[in-house]
Amino acid sequence: MRSRLLDRFARALACVLVAMCLAGTAMAQAPARDAAETAKPELDQIEAMLERRLTSDELTAVRRRLDPVRDQLAAALAEVEPRLAEARDRLSQLGAAPAANAPPEAPEAKQQREEQTKAVAEIDVRVRGLKVQQVRADQVAARIVERRRQLFTAQLFQRSTSVVDPRFWSELSAAIPRVLRGTRFLASDWWDHLARNVGAARLAVAGIVSLAAMAGLIVLYRILRRHGLYAPPADTPPSRLSMVLSDIRVAAERSLVLPALVGVGLGIAANFELILPRGQTLIPQAIITAAVVIAFTRGVLQGALAPGVPAYRLIALPDAFAEAVYHAMRQIAWIIAIYILLMSFAQVIIAPVAATVLIASLTALAIATVGVNFLRGTTERDEPEVEGEDKSAPKPAASQPWAWTRPALWLAIAVIIGALFAGYTALAAFIATHVAGAVVIFAGTVMVLVLLDALIAEWFGATTVRGRSVAASIGIKPDRLDLLGTLLGGILHVAVIVGSVLAAFGATIDDAVLGFRLGDAQALALTVAIAGCVLAIGFLLLRAVQRWIRDKVLPRTGMDAGLQNSVSTIFNYAGVALVIAIALRQLGLDLSNIAIVAGALSVGIGFGLQSIVSNFVSGLILLAERPIRVGDSIVVKGEEGYVRKISVRSTEIETFERATVILPNADLISGVVKNWTHSNTMGRVAIPVRVAYDSDPELVREELMKAACENRLVIQEPPPRVFLMRFADLGLDFELRCIVKNVDYSLTVRSELQLAILSRFRAKGIIIAPPIQPPQNATPAG
Structure with a gap:
């Protein structure tokens, strides 16, 4: 009776738990159902919008509208998928239905299985629906990115009439009246706006507020000057951290003051509605952007280059060169600021294309001119010949700072000039402005990196x-x-x-790097060029990271030199494989296809590359098993020396004659190698001595032991030993055996011991008989 009651209670409890699980499942399905149902009409509207021709800003707005939908779908999936896994686990716990010939199961268990199966099916349907909408949203996002790439490419490589073409000047002469008419309309509209919406009273109040703000800013400026604003730094910084902090202070002061002043004036104008609505792109957007460009360029370069204050310079440059870079970049900053203002003004008055082409051409040409003047001004001239000086004597080579950038700058200037002549004005202006921006970003990056180094050296040293x-x-x-x-x-x-690379390319990094679609031929050439750039940049970064790991990280780990070399070499080859894989991926090559082709060709080329493959595998074994390490003293094939480098193909050995022997790795794996320092650096030195028959054997033994015990390089555990080896024809043969700390000093110890023995024997009157044989080499300890 009691067992039946317990059984019924257990079944009732199970039903209650199943009902609660189903209720929780239904509650979990509600947000998933809402997310899928909400996403579908939103995606329909976005896809309908993409059927039209949209500008870059409109595409950006569509992308911002799509992002919340994708986030909502991802959140719904993250909530529902665990519930699906739990429901499937509960269904698996109930087990499969009994076979037809098996005894029937309890009705409650059958009902639970059916309800749980239904719940799993419903959740699975919801999950599939969410995934379908998520894939659809991802495809829409990819379409938006592709459209932005195409639009960016079309704008960047749009060809116009070249400035050297007479037709351009005829178009410009026809566009000048339209520019003047648009300017008059803008001035008239602005005057009407001020007269109708602002009025004389508000203009007077705005003038009074401006004067008050000017007076307040002057007072604030004087107070800040007394408290250290624009204060010159000390002659010598007390520490590297204080030097970097002083440079950052200088950069911040020069970068923030001008935008703050301009922002106050624009804020007053906006507060009193002095700005024409259709002139918002010019005032305040273009003006504040131009002020930021000028101030930020001046501040960052003055902080990084410290013209006139070499002790605070973060980039190692001579004074004249640093000042030349600073002044050239300030000129370029003013050029770019004027370009921003003029292009915004042209956009406001809806200027003809010829006017915008002229503005962009003049900007690119002005930046190129500043670059040419800088390169010519910083070129080091040969010193004049002195009368009586030997002309045949070689002159020391002049050290040119950052010499590798000079060909790059000349190439960029040549591309700018060529693009202007060919009619690609937008491309010329893009290259000119971005090269200048890259210089400023590089200076700011150096400042941040030096600050990080100083902070880490101070807090983690x-x-x-x-x-x-x-x-x-x-x-x-x-x-x-x-x-x-x-x-x-x-x-x-x-x-x-x-982050600096992304900032240098701008917000449209994916558009600028991956979005060139100029036809099949141009696309192929550009893809190959991008892959080459990826390969070159990847190898440069890999080399820098490997040098950092080899010189800074591994020496701090406490590993021996051989293990450090193995880790560095394995990292290098893994990095090379990764960089090559990324470059091949950029070319659109599938690595699986390459593996298939390589497998097919391996049969044919296997015999020809058998020795290379053998050396490669042997190199991997040497790096992994480490029977021979960098720094070991080895003897192989009659060559004795120190291991200096182990690569995957060969091993370099430096002999005692300072010659380099390159051995294939297969010889080290398959041949016999004597490694003096495999387990430790100790070695045994054996010195044979023959004395006359009338010598006292105990005295001879005592003097040999004293000579060994007094040597600083001979270890005393195990202690030195002296053996009477034989009774020879000409005397008694003794042999002194001792262990040295380092086998590299075996010849030094042998020489010192022999000199000490000779001195002691002469002092004690022990006669040394003719020698037995030439000295033997040291043998490993133990």
Whole structure:
């Protein structure tokens, strides 16, 4: 009776739990159903909008409208998918239905299985619906990106009439009256706006407020000057961190003051509605942008280059060169600011195409002219010949700072001039402005990187006061904190560099790099060029990262030199494979197809490359198993020396004669190699000595032991030993055997011991008989 009651109670409890699970499932399905039903009409409207011709700003607005839909779908899937997995687990716990010939199951269990199966099916349908809408949203996003790429490419490579073509000047002469008429209309509309909407009273109040603001700013400026604004730094910075902080202060002061002043004036104008609505692109947008360009360029370059203050310079440049860069970039900043204002003004008055082409052409030409003057002004001339000077004597080569940038700048100027002559005015202006922007961003990046290095050296250094304090508070050794700081600095460096690259390319980085669609031939050439750039940049970054790991990270890990070399080499080859894979991916090549082709060709070329493959595999074994390490003293095939480098094909050995022997790795794996320092660096030295028969054997043994025990390079555990080897024809043969700390010093120890033995034997009157044989080489310990 009691068992039946317990059974009924258990079944009732199970039904209640199933009902609660189904209720929770239904509640989980509600937001998923709402997300799918809401996303469908929104995506329909967005797809309908993409059927029209949209501008770049309109495409950006559509993308902003799409992003919340994608986020909503992702959130709904993240909520429903775990419920689907839980429902399937519960269904699997109930088990499969019994077979037809099996005993029937309880009605409650059958009902639970049916209800759970239905719940799984319903959730699965919802999940599939959400995934369908999510794939659709991703496809719409890809279409928007592709449209932006195409539009960017079309605008950038749009060809107009060249400035050297007479037709351009005829078009410009016809456009001048339209420009003047648009200017008069703008001035008339602005005057009407001020007279009708503002009035004389508000204009008077705006003037009074402006004067009051000007007076307040002057007072504030004097107060800030007394408290250190624009204060010159000390002659010599007390530390690297203080130097960087001083440069950042200078950069911030020069970058913020002018935009703040301009912003106050524009704010007053906007508050009193002095700005014409259709002139918003010119005032305040273009004016504040121009002010930011001028101030930011001046501030960043003055902070990084520190013209006139070499002690605070973050980039190693001579004074004249740093000042030339600073003045050239300030001129370019003013040119770009004027370009922004003129293009905004042309947009407001709806100027003809010829006017905008003229503005862009003059801007590109002005920037190119500044670049040419800079390159010519910083070219180092040969010093004049001195009378009586030997002309045949070689002159020291002049050190040219950042010499590798000069060909790049000449090439950029040539491309700008060529694009102007060919009619690609937008491309010329784009290259000119972005090269100048890249210089400013580079200076700012250097400032941030130096600040990170100074902060990490101060707070994570093993020898600094703050570093030891941080290590003690965390509970780790200072050298481990130094390693942690090095790794953290590397991660932050990568993040800053990636952010700088994205900033240099602008907000449309995907459009600028991946969006060129100029026909099949141009697309193929550009794809190959981009892949080459990816390959070159990847190898440069890989080389820098490998040098950082080899020189900074690995020495702090406590690994021996051989293991450090193995880790560095394996990282290098893995990085090379990754860079090549990325470049091939950029070319559109599928790595699986390449693997198939390589497998098909491997049969034919296997015999010809058998030795290379053997050396490659042997190199991998050497790097992984490490029977031979960098720094080991080995003897192989009659060659003895130190291992200097182990690569995947060969190993370099430096002999005692300072010659380099390159051995294939297969010889080191399959041949016999004597490694003096495989397990340790100790080695045994054996010195044979023959004395006359009338010598005292105990005295001879005592003097040999004293000579060995007094040598600083001979270890005393195990202790030196002296053996009477034989009774020879000409005397008694003794042999002194001892262990040296480092086998590299075996010849030095042998020489010192022999000199000490000779001196002691002469002092004690022990006669040394004719020698036995030439000295033997040292043998490994043990």
